[in-house]
Amino acid sequence: MSPGESHALMLDRGNLKRRNRVNRLVTVSSTIAALFAVAVLLIVVGSVLSKGIGALSIHFLTTPTGLFGDTSGGISNAIVGTVIIVAIAAAMAIPVGLLVAIYTTEFAPTRIGHVVRFALDLLNGVPTIITGIFVYGLIVIPQKHQSGFAASVALAIIMLPIVARTAQEVLTLVPATLKEAAHALGIARWRTTVRVTLPTAAGGLMTGALLAVARVAGETAPLILLCSIFAPGVLTEPSEGLASIPIFIFQSSESPSPEAHTQAWAAALVLIAFVLVLNIVARAFYARSRKRMGA
Amino acid sequence: MDSSHLNETATVTDPNPESRTSSEAAAGRPGPTISFGAEGGAKSLKPAREDGNVKLEELHAYYGSNHAVRGVSLGFPAGKVTAIIGPSGCGKSTMVRCINRMHEEIPGARAEGKVMLDEIDLYDPRIDIVAVRRSVGMVFQKPNPFPTMSVIDNVTAGLRLTGASRGEMDDRGREALVGAGLWDEVKDRLKGPGTGLSGGQQQRLCIARALAVNPEVMLMDEPCSALDPVATLKIEELIGELKQRVTIVIVTHNMQQAARVADTTAFMLGGELVEVGATDKLFTNPDDDRTEQYVTGKFG
Numbered sequence: 001m002s003p004g005e006s007h008a009l010m011l012d013r014g015n016l017k018r019r020n021r022v023n024r025l026v027t028v029s030s031t032i033a034a035l036f037a038v039a040v041l042l043i044v045v046g047s048v049l050s051k052g053i054g055a056l057s058i059h060f061l062t063t064p065t066g067l068f069g070d071t072s073g074g075i076s077n078a079i080v081g082t083v084i085i086v087a088i089a090a091a092m093a094i095p096v097g098l099l100v101a102i103y104t105t106e107f108a109p110t111r112i113g114h115v116v117r118f119a120l121d122l123l124n125g126v127p128t129i130i131t132g133i134f135v136y137g138l139i140v141i142p143q144k145h146q147s148g149f150a151a152s153v154a155l156a157i158i159m160l161p162i163v164a165r166t167a168q169e170v171l172t173l174v175p176a177t178l179k180e181a182a183h184a185l186g187i188a189r190w191r192t193t194v195r196v197t198l199p200t201a202a203g204g205l206m207t208g209a210l211l212a213v214a215r216v217a218g219e220t221a222p223l224i225l226l227c228s229i230f231a232p233g234v235l236t237e238p239s240e241g242l243a244s245i246p247i248f249i250f251q252s253s254e255s256p257s258p259e260a261h262t263q264a265w266a267a268a269l270v271l272i273a274f275v276l277v278l279n280i281v282a283r284a285f286y287a288r289s290r291k292r293m294g295a
Numbered sequence: 296m297d298s299s300h301l302n303e304t305a306t307v308t309d310p311n312p313e314s315r316t317s318s319e320a321a322a323g324r325p326g327p328t329i330s331f332g333a334e335g336g337a338k339s340l341k342p343a344r345e346d347g348n349v350k351l352e353e354l355h356a357y358y359g360s361n362h363a364v365r366g367v368s369l370g371f372p373a374g375k376v377t378a379i380i381g382p383s384g385c386g387k388s389t390m391v392r393c394i395n396r397m398h399e400e401i402p403g404a405r406a407e408g409k410v411m412l413d414e415i416d417l418y419d420p421r422i423d424i425v426a427v428r429r430s431v432g433m434v435f436q437k438p439n440p441f442p443t444m445s446v447i448d449n450v451t452a453g454l455r456l457t458g459a460s461r462g463e464m465d466d467r468g469r470e471a472l473v474g475a476g477l478w479d480e481v482k483d484r485l486k487g488p489g490t491g492l493s494g495g496q497q498q499r500l501c502i503a504r505a506l507a508v509n510p511e512v513m514l515m516d517e518p519c520s521a522l523d524p525v526a527t528l529k530i531e532e533l534i535g536e537l538k539q540r541v542t543i544v545i546v547t548h549n550m551q552q553a554a555r556v557a558d559t560t561a562f563m564l565g566g567e568l569v570e571v572g573a574t575d576k577l578f579t580n581p582d583d584d585r586t587e588q589y590v591t592g593k594f595g
Contacts, residue, residue: 104420109401181501184452185508186395186429195452199443 048272052265060266064234065248071259075267077234081242083225085148086217089155094209096156097163105171106193117168125160128181130220131157139226146227148242155224160211166208170201170289203289210282214275220246245271307448317544346373346413347511349394349431354408356389356398366405366555366564371512371559376534376543378557378574380550382594386566387546391514394544395431396424412512422474429453431506436517438497439491440504446481449500453508474531474540475503495526502533504552505560506541513537518558519552532557550590562586 059074100120104113135154140146174197182192187288198205223246230241243265252264318328321401349371356364364386371377379387392398393406396417410417417427425442440449450468472478477499489500498518515534534543535554547553552576553560561571562583570577570586581587588594 087379175439177437178441179436180397180400181435181441181504183400183453184395184423184429184433184435185504186430187453188425195455196441196443200441202443 040041043055045272045276048265048269052262052267052269054260055266056269057147060263061270064232065243067232069257069260071187071257071263075243075245075248075263075270077232077243077246078267079270080232080234081148081227081244082217082246083147084242084245085151085155085223085234085240086201086213088149088152088157089216092152092156092208093159093212094163095097096203097160097208097212098162099165100164101171102166102193102198102210104196105168106189117165120161120164121184123157126164127221128154128158128219129221129225136225141212142283146225146229148238148239149225150238151223151227151242151244152238153224155216155219158219158222162212162215163208166211169202170208171197172199179255201289203285204229204285207282207289210285213283217274217278218246218271220250223247224250228277301418334557347543348411348413349512350409350411351394352411354390354393354406354410354411355429356386356393356406357404358389358401359403363566364393366408367563367566367568368563369568370569371509371542371544373542374539375558376538376545376556378553379544379546379552379563380548380549380560380562380589381563381569382589383548383562385461387563388516389561391516391544391546392433394434394512394514396434400520404409429508430510431512432496432508432510433440433514434501434505434518435514436543438494438498438523439503440492441495442488442490444489445486446489446492447485448499450507452504467509468503473504474506474537475499477503493526495522495529498522498530499533502530502537506537510541513541513543515543517548518588519547520548527552550578562589564589 038196057074061074061079062076063072064077065075065076099178100116104116110115131154135150135157139150139153143150144248178196178200179192182196183189224243227244228247230243235242247272249264249267252260252267255261314575329357350473351367351369353365355362356365369388379391389398394410394417396405396406398406400409408418412427415422416430436570441452444452444593447465447468450471451464454464466574469478472481478494481487481500482521484491490497492500498521502513502518519530522530531552534545537543538558545553545557559571560574560577562569562577562585564585570583571580572582577586578590581590
C-alpha cells in the first residue's frame, strides 16, 4: 500500500463531526449529573445548617432535654444515649463481622463463601423496621420494657453485613503473593492471617467499621420501637431506655412549637456533622491502606 | 560463621542443635534423624537438617485435569546450583513448587510421586507441611516484603514462631542480612519500612528472610526477572556464595544466567524432563535435539 493510500484511510469520512458532538454531549451531561449530585448534598447540608444554627449553642449541647415539651433544654442526654447505644452495637457487630469476613476469604471453601456472601447481602437489604420488630419480639416483649441494649442489638444486626462485606472486599485485595511468601516461610495459615493479612488490610477494615457506624448512628425505625420511652435527665444504663438523637429529632418535629422545630434541625445538624466527620476519617484510612497494598 | 542453634518448633521435637559452616557442608555428616511429633507416635515427621540432597522420583503434578508435570525424576545435589530452563508453560515453576509443597495450595492442584529430601519423602502423609517449608525455602519472581513490617521484622518473620527471644531473633536476622549481602546497606535503617528499599534490595531482603529460617534448600523462581542488570549481578554473585550453605534450585528464562550461575542445568519441555547435565555440556554439546534447538534459540 502506497503512503498516499494509507494516509487517505486516515482522512475524515464525514462522521468525525458527529462523533465529536456525541462526545461533547456525553461529557457535558455526565458532568452535569455529577454536579447535581454534589449540589443535592450541599443543599441538604446547607438547609440543615441554616435552619438549625439558631438553636445550636454550648447550652444546647450540654443540657438534657426539658420535660413535656419544655424547650429550654438541649440534647446532652440524647448525645450520650446515642454514643452508648452505637458503641455497644459496634462492640457486637465489628468483631463478628470481621471474623465472618476472615472466615469466608481465608478458610471457607468457595461454595460456602458464596452462600455466606449472599446471606449477608440479603441481610443488608432487610428494611430496618423489620429488624426493629424482630428485636422487639426477641427482647422487649420478654423483658416487658424497652432498653438501650435492645436498640444496640438491632443496630448491630444492621451493621453486621456492612462490616462483613467491606472487610471481605478489603481482605481479597491483599495480594496473594504476600500470603504465599508467608506460607513459603513455613508460617501456619492462621498466623499468616493474623500477622500478615490483617495488618495489611487494617486501613480498609477500619474504613468498613467507621462507615457502618456512620450508617447506623441515624437509624430511627428500630429506635422508635425499642428505645423511645425513657426517663428525663442524662441516663447511662443500657438496660433501661435511653435518649437518642434520632428520637429527639422525631419527637421535637412532632411538637407544635416552632422552637422545638428549630431544635430538631439543630440536632439534625449535630448528627450530620458526626456522620460527615466519620466518613472523612474513613476515607483517609482507606486511602492509606490502598497505598500500602499497592507498594 | 553461623553459630545459631536450630531451634525448630521447640515444643514438638528434641532440639537438634547444629551449625552450618561452609567446611562442614563439604565434609560428610551423620545421617538424618527422624523426629516425631508431640502428639505421640508417627503423627508428624519433621525432616531433620542434614546435607540437603533433593531427589524427585516420578513426580507428576496436575491442575485439575491439566497434567503439568509428567513423570519427572531429577536430583539436586547438595552444595550445588541447579538451573531449570525451558519455554513458558513447560512446567518448571510447577515442578519447583512441588518441592516445598506450595503447589497443592492452589485449589484443584495435586501432586503425585516422591520428593526425597535426603532420606525423607516430603510427600509422606505423616509429614508436617509447615515443617517442610522451613527446610525448603523459596524466593519468588517479584520481591514481596511484608509491607506492614520493618526491615528487621521482615527478616525475622519466619522466626517468630519458635519462641526465641527478641535478642536471638535480631542476631539471626543480622546474620541472614550479612549472608544476603544486604547488611551494609540497611544497617542504619533496620526499623524502616521493608518496602522502602529498591527492587534489588527488596529481593535480597526476601532472600535474607528465607535464609533466616536456616533451610537446607533454596528454591528461586526467576528471582532476577523483575530486576535491573546491576541488581541481577549482585544476586548472581550471592548465589555463588550461598551454594555452599544451601542447595539452590533456580528457575530461569535467561539461558545466559543459567550459564553464569549453575553447575547443572535441566531442560524441560511440555512437562517432561528432556535432558539434564553439566551446564557447559548442555549448552555447547547437548545430547537431545530438542535441547539443542532451544539453547540455540530456534524456539523459545
